[in-house]
Amino acid sequence: MKKFNRKINRGLAAFAAFPLLATGLGVAAAAPAASSPAPTSLSVPSASVLAEDYKILVVGKTLGFRHSHIDNTTNTLIELGAENGFTVDVWDPPNDSSGWWGAGSPGQPDLTMDSTPFTSAEDLAQYATIVFVSPVDNTNDMNPDKPRLLDDTELAAFQGYIRGGGGFVGLHAATDTMHTVPWYSELTGGGARFASHPAQQQATMRVESPAHPSTEHLPAAWDRFDEWYNYTQNPREDVHVLITLDESTYSPGGNAMGADHPLAWCHNFEGGRSWYEGAGHTDASWTDPAFRQHVLGGVEWTAGVVEGGGNCVTFGEVDGVVAELDTTTHGDAEAVAGITGHLDDAEAAADAGDHAAALTAIAAAQALVADLSDEAGDTALLVTKLADLTDWQSALDEGGSEVDLAFTAQAQVRDLAGRDYLAVRVANEEDTPVDVTVTTPYGERTFEDVAPGANAYQSFSTRQAGVPAGDVTVTVSAERDGDEVVEEALVPYEGTD
Known part of the structure; x- marks a missing residue:
């Protein structure tokens, strides 16, 4: 069986130098001219991507x-x-609201902005992601007359921001606010809202999606002391579940959710990215390195800084992409019907825990995409989502989290004798030989049996002076325990035009 991982990482930091040395796999090149742009570099399997500084909003x-x-x-x-290249604005003003909890909220007057940042989608666009930190608003009695965290104008700005590709992170009681806004509960995930919690106690969190940037560092079973939420409904049908809570390891109290108790999840929603974690009530959570790294992964994924682990794809999301295809052409109708059938088979297999069978069905769906005509619509999006499904299910397949191949790829446009060449180097960091294929807009080359520690290098003539920025596709394959493992990565390069 072939196990296929695809990782697309953009916004990489440029290396200061790109030494192209002679190897047995390519022709040595002269040192780059001073005017040549610095190369970009991609290390696989790490999900981390170095990016320029960005800004987030904490509410x-x-x-x-x-x-x-x-x-x-x-x-x-x-x-x-x-520590990780982003700055933080805070909106947490003091107020005089009162109720059973007491009088008013002290807010964070030394940190908060003077006025609401939710003025328009355009104003919010300065933030790569927005983090809701337990902003409870006392609307859980569903009284529409009670003030909400966001009023109508602020909510419209937030909706526009998400639909424009913005990110959202919900922490702990982010599901205990704006109960009277169904859209918000769909954003946080599957309509699930806070229902109740028992006394704080020790429990076991079980990682269900181990290759996501927010979970890849975690143990399969994670024992923690916290306040454990029960929700009004199970969000699984609409989200990509990252972590579940094992109710057999603690006393869940009223509103227990049973054997399937999602606690952390994520999804792609109306053009934006959403990530939620229900734990984090205890102050000790925020000094726990594993929990901090977990939340950082959520921030970075919603900000679009890291990719991986299937990018929170769901079968329902991919079904939606397929449903948008135009089936007017007879051949397209047949292909779409076949893709739909294979996806149904893949979902059924995944639900049954047979991830190898799910991967086989997804591969069959991928093969049919080539049969779609240009009139069918956005097939590129479908290709991406099917690749995300493959990444996700590969990590869940037996040994799937171990199938990543370690290599480093670099790409740079170089000026040699007045003409631009695209130089690509791929270093094998495995301890066994791998096959490497480099595909560029200017040609393709395959290197077989690249030895451990060796490089595959090729300089492609662009036949022109002035080259636009673009991507190189690097495909690395090797045999692991009788399976062919394939890792694909896009490596961006700077242009010279």
């Missing part, structure tokens, strides 16, 4: 019970930003 505004962790969480995100 802690509270109109109901105020969680003590809000301040600690905010400070943690500021610290993580300083």
Whole structure:
């Protein structure tokens, strides 16, 4: 069986130098001219991508019970930003709301913005992602007359931001706000809202999607002390579940969800990215390195800084892409029907835990995409989503999380004698030989049995002076335990035109 992983990583930091040395696999090239753009580099299987600094918004505004962790969480995100290349704006104004929880909310007056940042989608677009940190607003009685966290104008700005490709991170009681806004509960995930919680206690979290950037560092069974939420409904049908809670390891109290209790999940929603984690009530969570890294992965994935693990794809999402295809042409109708059938088979197999069979069915669907005509619509999006399904199911297949192949790829446009050449180097970091195929707009070359530690290098003539920026596709394959493992990566390069 072939196991296929595809990772697309953009926004990579440029290397200061690109030494192209002679190897047994390619022709040595002269040192790059001073005017040549610096190369970009991609390391696989790491999901991390170095990117330019970006900005996030942290929302802690509270109109109901105020969680003590809000301040600690905010400070943690500021610290993580300083360490990982993002800055933080905070909206957490003091207010005089009162109720059973007491009088008013102190907010974070030393950090908060002076006025609401939710003025328009355009204004919010300065943020790569927006983090809701338990901003409870006391609307869980579903009274539409109660003030909400976001009023109608602010909500419209937020919706426009998400639909424009914005990111959202919900932490802990982010599901206990804006109960009267169905759209918000769909954004946080599957309409699931906070219902109740038992006393704080030790429990086991089980990682269900181990290759996502927010979970790849976690153990399969993660024992923690926290406050464990029960939800109004199970969101699984609409989200990509990352972590479940094992109710046999603690006392879930009323509203227990049973054997299937999602706790952390993510999904692609109306053009944006959403990630939610239900734990994090305790102050100790925010000094726990594993939990901090978990949340950082959610921030970075929703910000579009990292990719991997299937990118929170769901079978329902891919079904939606297929449903948008134009089947007017007879051949397209047949291909779409076949793709739909294979996806149904893949989902049934995945639900049954047979991820190898799911991968086989997904591969069959991928093969039919080539039969679609140009009139069918956005087949490129379908190709991407099918590749995401493959990444996801590969990690769940037996040994699937171990199928990544380690290699480093670099690409750079070089000026040699007045003409531009695209130089590509791929270094095998495995301890066994691999096959490498390099595909560029200017040609393709395959290298067989590249030895451990050796390089595959090719300089492609562009036959022109002035080259636009683009991508090189690097495909690396090897045999692992009788399976052919294939890793594909897109490596961007800077242009000279």
